[in-house]
Amino acid sequence: MSPRSPRLLPAHLLAAAMAASMLPAPSAMADEVSSSRTAYNIPAGSLASVLGAFAAASSLNLSYDAALTRGKQSPGLQGQYATLDGLSRILAGSGLQAFPQGDGSYSLRPAPSSNGALELGATNVDGTRTSSTGDSTDSYTVRSVSIGKGQHSLRETPQSVTVITRKMMDEQNLTSLEQVMEKTPGITVHDSPMGGKYFYSRGFMIAGQYQYDGVPLDVGGNYVQANSFSSDMAYYDRVEIMRGAAGMMKGAGSSAGGVNFIRKRGQDKAATHVTLSAGTWDNYRAQVDTGGPLNDAGTLRGRAVVAQQDRKYFYDIGEREDQVVYGALDYDLNEDTTLGLGLAYEKLDAKPCWQGLPRYSDGSDLKLSRSTCLGASWNHWDSERTSLFADLTHRFNADWALKVASMYTHNDQNMQYAMGEGTVPVGSTQSASKLYSGLFDYDQDDYGFDANLDGHFQAWGLEHEIIVGANASRSKGRDRYELINLTELYGVTQNPFNPNPHIPKPGDSVYEKESYRGGPIPVTSDTRQFGTYATLRLKLAEPLTAVLGSRVSWYRNSSDSYTRYWNYWQPNRSQENGQVTPFAALIYDLDDTWSVYASYADIFQPQSTYAKADGSSLKPKTGASYEVGVKAEWYQGRLNGAFNLFRNTEQGRAEADYSTVCDRSSDGYCYTDSGKVRAQGFEAELSGELIERLQVLAGYTYTQVEYLKRIDDTRQDATFTASYVPRHMARVWTNYDLDGALQRWSVGGGVSAQSANHFVDRNTKMVQPGYALWSARIGYRLDDNWSLALNGNNLFDKHYYSSVGAAGWGNFYGEPRNLMVTLQGDF
Secondary structure: OOOOOOOOOHHHHHHHHHHHOOOOOHHHHHHHHHHOEEEEEEOOEEHHHHHHHHHHHHOOOEEOOHHHOOOOEEOOEEEEEEHHHHHHHHHOOOOEEEEEOOOOOEEEEEOOOOOOOOOOOOOEEOOOOOOOOOOOOOOOOOOOEOOOOOOEOOOOOOOEEEEEOHHHHHHHOOOEHHHHHHOOOOEEEEEOOOOOEEEEEOOEEOOOOEEEOOEEEOOOOOOOOOOOOOOEOOOEEEEEEEEOOOHHHHOOOOOOEEEEEEEOOOOOOOEEEEEEEEEOOOEEEEEEEEEEEOOOOOOEEEEEEEEEEEEEOOOOOOEEEEEEEEEEEEEEEEOOEEEEEEEEEEEEEEEOOOOOEOOEOOOOOOOOOOOOOOOOOOOEEEEEEEEEEEEEEEEOOOOEEEEEEEEEEEEEEEEEEEEEEOOEOOOOOOOOEEEEEEEEEEEEEEEEEEEEEEEEEEEOOEEEEEEEEEEEEEEEEEEEEEEEEHHHHHOOEEOOOOOOOOOOOOOHHHHHHHOOEEOOOOEEEEEEEEEEEEEEEEEEEOOEEEEEEEEEEEEEEEEEEEEOOOOEEEEEEEEEEEEEEEEEEEEEEOOOOEEEEEEEEEEEEEEEEEEOOOOOEEEEEEEEEEEEEEEEEEHHHOEEEEEEEEEEEEEEEEEEEOOOOOOOOOOOOEEEEEEEEEEEEEEEEEEEEEEOOEEEEEEEEEEEEEEEEOOOOOOOOOOOOHHHOOOEEEEEEEEEEOOHHHOOEEEEEEEEEEOOEEEEEOOEEEEEOOEEEEEEEEEEEOOOOEEEEEEEEOOOOOOOEEEOOOOOOOEEEOOOOEEEEEEEEEO
């Protein structure tokens, strides 16, 4: 008998022993396990890893001697199966069989060649990170990601991917996309003067590179809502964030990366989660998440989520109310085909403070109160967003599956606000900043579609995978906006040292008659993208895999705008046909834990809103992303680690020539495509169960960005905003269960730290020195159903600017110290 390898930590053994007393009789349990059907999508791999994934998905307590699976492979499991049927398919050809044990668990033994069988000692296989419904509820890592199409572990993905799981979001009260990105290693979040947030990765902006369950959409690319729009996290199970070129995801895009939202699905087991929170600045939130089977056979499963949040902010006049309603159905049309439907409605009613704060004329800090807002008491931002989801998955057999998915979302936004702008003379204690006001009526429809065939096949004695597919997206917008100068119209100004929010509110007719930008005729835009893609994962040898991919994209954009002030129409047209973005990678498995990889990817991004001096539009910028790294997977994937070196280059970038005027450009200046930028550095990340009962997500990023070519070498940063990105960045969060299986007390803590960043406004440089923000959490389980937690952020009340902008505007204070109490019920 071979030595036994421990697969489950002592706390889990204790939990299993305690739970055993509450389990039904073995015979009853066996009947239930045998009849319940679950959908699986487990990729091929070693038999041990496939069994671990199967145990996680089926919640099956499976035990065996580690020597039984050593050196054996499995084709994985795709399809819907009863537990024992699925297990038998995984074990087919392995020479092993599953046998029920007296405590309701199952063990593996060599298949008997005669009337007897040898019974070996048990070793538990455990992995409960992701349930069969895809919920990532009990870990900071996941068994597989789908951002690159198909289902692959983080170790099998030759690019940098971070997953913010449901557990992570719940424990840190991350309820918005902005908050999720702020906690993601390697991501810089920057405030837009017009509301929303911009996201940067590796020195470049993530603009419009979003997927929903793999379906591409163009949301987040419009400046009215920056990159963030008004997305609540209530109905998402997890968020997958890729850093580096993501051209294979959608086509047009930068070298920054992309984001894939995985929504909550119908549950195969009844469960309800209730969350009630209250925090600093009258921040209140209530959320109910419930679901389960809707028929006796379990072929129809549902999910419903309702959330409402009312909150004020640390700055004057700021308040916000969010409402979210979501429903999902998953229906098994037959044993091999599943239909999924979803509907989400989000409503936002807010009173924002936009445009930020000014500085002294030399760029130094005014040192204002963090509650300072230069807006008006009548500022408002109203938004309604309705989203429809549909997908169909068909499993031809254990090796081949087809998925067709689509999404539609409609967003209405109405905004009116006042904002102060203007530098303050050095040393002055009062000033008269000019006041401006904007009126927006924003209406956008987004459509997305994706279909792909994912198959595993045998050749040359090894197993390979091929994915072929096509996707498309369309964004149609009607955006009416008008900007007026309140100081010229009414003679009012704003004193940053003693602001007055009670300023005259203009009527709608004033904007139409007096606008210096925009006008009564909406800006219409229509962006269409279509592409076909293919990825081949070719096993060159047992430890060596080549990943070869390519996407062919077609892009078309048209927009028309009218400026009343100059009585000028501004048409923009852009079209790209058959643009090829290749991808290639090599993955070498050093052993069952470690692998090394190298990858290459191309990008292209249209720049048709910028015009040259001759009136023509700029051609798309192009670029390449290079990455080499090492990844590791411990404890059957419960802990993942990665380290990489990266280099991204972009050339043909738009560069403003401030000595010229071009009416066709979005900001009035002529542009050239002379810019070339390089970003390089390294990243390190650890996610999952570091030691028994300790969950961690920790990442460090070093980023160095420099111009290789620019229109004017005398300017420090030209038109490139990479100076927002700090050279050093660390994101760390941990949570530890103090008393193991009893799970009464838990403590958590973390830090977000970065080095200095800055912004250059012509020849004036605004600097935010480096800082560290510390957070903590303490949780207590009241009983089997209810738990209580207290979260604290910015515990040492650090004064800092979360975003630095120009000398006259765009500087935003970060949140002061704040607390949140959360009561959660699980039924």
